[in-house]
Amino acid sequence: xxxxxxxxxxxxxxxxxxxxxxxxxxxxxxxxxxxxxxxxxxxxxxxxxxxxxxxxxxxxxxxxxxxxxxxxxxxxxxxxxxxxxxxxxxxxxxxxxxxxxxxxxxxxxxxxxxxxxxxxxxxxxxxxxxxxxxxxxxxxxxxxxxxxxxxxxxxxxxxxxxxxxxxxxxxxxxxxxxxxxxxxxxxxxxxxxxxxxxxxxxxxxxxxxxxxxxxxxxxxxxxxxxxxxx
Amino acid sequence: xxxxxxxxxxxxxxxxxxxxxxxxxxxxxxxxxxxxxxxxxxxxxxxxxxxxxxxxxxxxxxxxxxxxxxxxxxxxxxxxxxxxxxxxxxxxxxxxxxxxxxxxxxxxxxxxxxxxxxxxxxxxxxxxxxxxxxxxxxxxxxxxxxxxxxxxxxxxxxxxxxxxxxxxxxxxxxxxxxxxxxxxxxxxxxxxxxxxxxxxxxxxxxxxxxxxxxxxxxxxxxxxxxxxxx
DNA sequence: ACTGTTTCTTACCCGCGGGTAATATACGGG
DNA sequence: CCCGTATATTACCCGCGGGTAAGAAACAGT
Numbered sequence: 461x462x463x464x465x466x467x468x469x470x471x472x473x474x475x476x477x478x479x480x481x482x483x484x485x486x487x488x489x490x491x492x493x494x495x496x497x498x499x500x501x502x503x504x505x506x507x508x509x510x511x512x513x514x515x516x517x518x519x520x521x522x523x524x525x526x527x528x529x530x531x532x533x534x535x536x537x538x539x540x541x542x543x544x545x546x547x548x549x550x551x552x553x554x555x556x557x558x559x560x561x562x563x564x565x566x567x568x569x570x571x572x573x574x575x576x577x578x579x580x581x582x583x584x585x586x587x588x589x590x591x592x593x594x595x596x597x598x599x600x601x602x603x604x605x606x607x608x609x610x611x612x613x614x615x616x617x618x619x620x621x622x623x624x625x626x627x628x629x630x631x632x633x634x635x636x637x638x639x640x641x642x643x644x645x646x647x648x649x650x651x652x653x654x655x656x657x658x659x660x661x662x663x664x665x666x667x668x669x670x671x672x673x674x675x676x677x678x679x680x681x682x683x684x685x686x687x688x689x690x
Numbered sequence: 691x692x693x694x695x696x697x698x699x700x701x702x703x704x705x706x707x708x709x710x711x712x713x714x715x716x717x718x719x720x721x722x723x724x725x726x727x728x729x730x731x732x733x734x735x736x737x738x739x740x741x742x743x744x745x746x747x748x749x750x751x752x753x754x755x756x757x758x759x760x761x762x763x764x765x766x767x768x769x770x771x772x773x774x775x776x777x778x779x780x781x782x783x784x785x786x787x788x789x790x791x792x793x794x795x796x797x798x799x800x801x802x803x804x805x806x807x808x809x810x811x812x813x814x815x816x817x818x819x820x821x822x823x824x825x826x827x828x829x830x831x832x833x834x835x836x837x838x839x840x841x842x843x844x845x846x847x848x849x850x851x852x853x854x855x856x857x858x859x860x861x862x863x864x865x866x867x868x869x870x871x872x873x874x875x876x877x878x879x880x881x882x883x884x885x886x887x888x889x890x891x892x893x894x895x896x897x898x899x900x901x902x903x904x905x906x907x908x909x910x911x912x913x914x915x916x917x918x919x920x
Numbered sequence: 921a922c923t924g925t926t927t928c929t930t931a932c933c934c935g936c937g938g939g940t941a942a943t944a945t946a947c948g949g950g
Numbered sequence: 951c952c953c954g955t956a957t958a959t960t961a962c963c964c965g966c967g968g969g970t971a972a973g974a975a976a977c978a979g980t
Contacts, residue, residue, distance in 0.1 A: 740937075
C-alpha cells in the first residue's frame with residue numbers, strides 16, 4: 461500500500477491504514493456528522509449503524525467506543541442543533557431593541573439554522589426514538605424556543621412595534637413556517653439559505669407590523685388594545 | 691345511507707353479495723382508522739401489525755385479507771387525506787372569486803383537514819416508507835397542492851387582491867404554517883380546529899393583502915381582471 | 921522491551937416483526 | 951346436505967439490525 465491517503469470521499473479520520481491518531485472528540489464529531497447526514501438522507505429507522513460505520517471506514521462495534529447506542533447518537537445530533545438555537549436566543553435576549561426587532565432577528569437566525577443538517581434534526585427526527593430521559597430534555601428545550609417567540613411578540617405588542625394579535629397562534633404560525641424549511645430545503649436548490657432567511661423574516665412579520673411592514677415601526681399605536689386572546 | 695335497492699323485503703339475489711361487499715369495505719375502513727391512529731400515536735415503525743390487529747380484536751394475518759402489506763395500509767391512509775385536499779382544490783377551482791378569496795378558502799379548508807387524523811398523514815408520514823410506485827403518486831399529489839397555492843397567489847397578484855411578492859416563498863411559508871398544524875394539533879387541546887383554521891386564514895394572508903386585511907377582506911378591488919386559469 | 925490501556929475487528933447472539941402456509945370456521949347457493 | 955368461497959386462526963419462517971464478547975492492534979509510559 462502506498463502511504464498516501466489519496467482521495468477520500470469525505471473527511472474521515474479513519475483512513476484505512478493511515479493516521480488513526482486523532483483526538484477523540486474529532487472522531488466523535490465525525491461520527492455525528494456522518495450519522496446526521498444518513499439520518500436525514502434515509503431516515504433514522506432505515507439507517508443502520510453499519511451504514512454509519514461503513515461510511516467512516518470502520519466497523520459497527522467501533523462506534524460503541526464513543527456512544528452508548530443508536531439513540532444516543534440521535535440525541536447528540538439533535539443537541540448540537542438545539543445548542544445553536546439556544547445561542548441565538550441568549551444572544552438576542554442579552555441585546556436590546558423592540559419586540560419586533562428581536563422577533564425578526566430570531567426568525568433570520570432560526571431560518572438559517574434550519575438550512576443546516578443539525579438544524580434539520582430539530583424537526584425531522586422523532587422524539588419518540590429517544591429514551592424517556594432525553595425526551596424530557598427535548599421537550600424542555602422546545603418549550604424554551606416557543607417561549608422566546610411568544611415573549612418577543614408580547615414585548616412587541618407592549619412597546620407598540622407589533623400590532624395586537626393572538627400571541628399563541630402567531631407564534632405557532634411563524635414557527636411552523638420556519639420549521640417546515642427543515643423539511644424542504646436542500647443545499648443544492650435554487651435559492652441559497654441566506655435569501656430564505658431574510659425573505660422569511662419579511663414575509664412572516666409584515667402581517668404583524670404595527671404600521672407599514674418594511675419600515676422601522678417606532679410609532680406608538682393610537683390605541684393599545686389589550687392583546688392576548690380575544 | 692343504505693345504497694341497496696329496495697332492501698326491505700324482497701330477497702334479491704344480489705343482496706347477499708352487496709351486503710357482504712359492504713361489510714368488507716367497512717372492515718377495510720375500520721382497519722385504516724385504527725392504523726392511522728396508531729401510526730400517529732406511536733409512529734409508523736414502532737407500530738406493529740399485531741398492534742393494529744389487537745386493537746381490532748383480530749389477529750395479524752387477518753389483515754392480509756384486506757391489504758397486501760404494511761406499506762399499503764400506510765399509503766391508503768395517506769390517500770384518504772390527499773383525496774380530501776384534492777376535493778377542496780377542485781371545488782375552489784370550479785368556483786369564482788379573486789385570487790385572495792381562493793387562497794383564503796384553501797387555507798381554511800386545508801387547515802381543517804390538518805386537524806384530522808387522515809390529514810395529519812399527509813405531513814407526518816415518511817414517503818420513504820412507501821414503494822417506489824406509490825412514492826411517485828405522492829410526489830405528484832404534493833406538487834398539485836403546491837401548484838394550487840402558487841396559482842391562487844399569482845391570480846391574486848394579477849387581479850390586484852394580493853400585493854406583489856415572491857410567489858414561491860410565500861407559498862412555502864403558508865404551506866409550512868399549515869403543515870405544521872398536523873404536528874402539534876391535538877383534538878383535546880385548548881383551541882378547537884375551526885378556530886385555528888379561521889385564525890390562520892387571517893394571520894397568513896394579512897401580510898399579503900393589497901389593502902387593509904383586518905376586517906373587510908373580501909371586497910374586490912376596483913377592477914376584477916380575469917385570472918389566469920379559466 | 922514489557923505492560924497496561926485504549927481502540928478497533930471478527931464473530932456471534934437474539935428478539936422483533938413483516939410476511940406465509942396450512943387449516944379451521946362461517947355462510948350462502950344449489 | 952354438501953360444496954365453494956370468503957374470512958379468520960394457529961403456528962411458523964427468516965432476515966434484519968441493535969447490541970455484545972473476546973481478542974487483536976496500536977500506543978504510551980517506565
